[in-house]
Amino acid sequence: TRTYNTIINGYLKAGKSSEALQMFEEMQKGSCSRDTITYNTMIMGLCKAGKVNDAYGIFAAMEHQGCSPDVYTYNSIFYGLLKVHRLAEALTLFEVKKTKGCSPDHITYRTLINGFCIAGNADQALQFLVDLKASGHVPDLVTYSTLINGLCKVGRMDVAYKLYEDVLEQKFVPNLITMNTLLNGFGKDGQFDRAHQLFAELKDMGIRPDVVSYNALICAAGKVGNTDAAFQLLEEMQCAGCSPDVVTYSHLIELLSNSDKAGQAWDLFTQMEKRGRHPDLVSYNLLLAGLVKASRLDDACYLMEEAKRKGLTPD
């Protein structure tokens, strides 16, 4: 059985789900019986491959076939359901599972919190945080960061910040990712000042800002139309030994394009190429938008041809 399990897992990891299924069927007929791990392996593998329906079928059948689901099984099936945004089913199953006496572990909570955040249901995710605490688990920094990100994405900056304070209170040390997440959230929300403040805070904490931090902050400056600040930050990051990447340039190109400075946007685009940062489709799209906005349609067509020559496929 262990041998089969290992092989099945191998097939699934290699993206060969039909071969895995074949082995799985073979076990049913042969001398090796399936155990819970066999089912778990199949279910997770299929979920990862996006074949959630198949996984669910196996899950539904396993009890009749004499194997009871354990916490791994549930975690995998939650992962799958949430991946395809079947939130209601996940919730129902969560309740059912509890009545069956299979209690959620910290991975269950993380999976659920992550899934609901991705699906944009921050309230439910927050509820899981409450449950998690109530059941005696301690949320870790990744869980917090996930939640903070989820809240930022739906513009609930007040609650996001509250969670950040929670983190501090619990004597967790926020890391670069946590700070970047929050900083980006404030920036997107049009609160450049607060974003900037967080930027200062993270430096005070002894964290060295990375290209993501600067990009988020440049975006924040752009959001409030502060072109000067955006370019100052470009200088600043270079002084700090952080080299701008294609995302940095994209933010700046977008900012210039939006403020009717298509010419400058194009200059910057050229500069980026000179510096060895290859423009991608996003950069092209942004500059194209700027040119179109400025009614420079011929230039736009020219640029589009150039993109094609570089092997990019305009969308």
Added chain:
RNA sequence: GUUUUUCAUUGU
């Protein structure tokens, strides 16, 4: 000591 589960940050 050998098989299975989740995981966070930036651009159109």
